Amino acid sequence: MGNELNQSYFLSSVKNALLIMRSFTLEEPEKKVTDLANSLNLGKSTVSRLLSTLASEGFVVKNPETNKYRLGLSILNLNTIVTNNIEINRDSQPILRELVNEVRETAHIAVLEGTDIVYLYKVDCKHPVQILTHIGKRNPVHATSSGKVLLAHQSEEVILHCLEKELYGFQKNTITDPEKLRECLTRVKKQGFATSSEELLDGVVSVAAPVRDYTGKVVYSVSVTGPEHRMDPRNPALVNKVIKAAKEISENLGCWKY
Structure with missing residues (x-):
């Protein structure tokens, strides 16, 4: 009984430590113990103890002037290991760079995680629109072209899970009606792009196409993002270039029947 309690306490501590590290964002890179305790619904003493442990291993750093914590350099080491070993990054890099050179807008590789997309790789153009995308950034599926193209190729169970969540209206064009989103997904799957x-940010548009693995399953997306005054996401020439890039990356992953 005692061992089970100790194990449960240990697992809870690990989970809380991970939640603390995931709480830091570009918008809020530094946080106080009180901020973390309130946002995570944890005791201040628990948060303080976990931060001290994380600090001892270099995963967080305390600013002595503000008493705020920020992520430490040990995170960078883990990030380097992960990004260097993600197959999609290696296989998509030259294709994405060529795509950016052709369309002169920023390109991304994204994956579906829950009801969000996560950017795995990014190539900026010379004049990128300031949309604060970065590797590891999460965005909602229903308000992004990458999200819609990925969700359109998921199982009915996954689609239902996303449709049952609140579809927050970020802009006037955001699809917030579940039935309209379902219709959109059907259309996206049929036409091969989204x-x-x-829909997510004012003045920002994008187009995305699915990337398939060696089994033919859609696992990633390629997208091009830019300002609406500079880019038409439904321009056939642009759409075809994005689809071509997605097909080439799929072939690099072993998919020969796109």
Whole structure:
């Protein structure tokens, strides 16, 4: 009984430590113990103890002037290991760079995680729109072209899970009606690409196409993002270039029947 309690306490501590590290964002890179305790619904003493442990291993650093914590350099080491060993990054890099050179807009590789997309790789153009995307950034599936193209190829169970969640309206063009989103997903799957026109951010548009693995399953997306005054996401020439890039990356992953 005692061993089970100790194991449960240990696992809970590990989970809480991970939650603390995931709480830091670009918008809030530094946080106080009180901030973390309140946002995670944990005791201040628990948060303080976990931060001290994380600090001892270099995963967080305390600013003595503000008493705020931020992520430490040990995170960078783990990030390097992960990104260097993600197959999609290696296989997509030259293709994405060529795509950016052709369309002169920023390109991304994304994956579906829950009801969000996560950016795994990014190539900026010379004049990128300031949309604060970065490797590891999460965005909602229903308001992004990458999200829609990935969700369209998932099982009915996954689609239902996303449709049952609140579809927050970020902009006037955001699809917030579950039935309209389902119709959109059906259309996206049939046509082979998805677009987003000022659905997540004002003035920002994008187009995405699915990337398949060696089994033919859609596992990633390629997207191009830019300002609406500079880019038309439904331009056939642009759409075809994005689809071509997605097909080439799929072939690199072993998919010969796109």
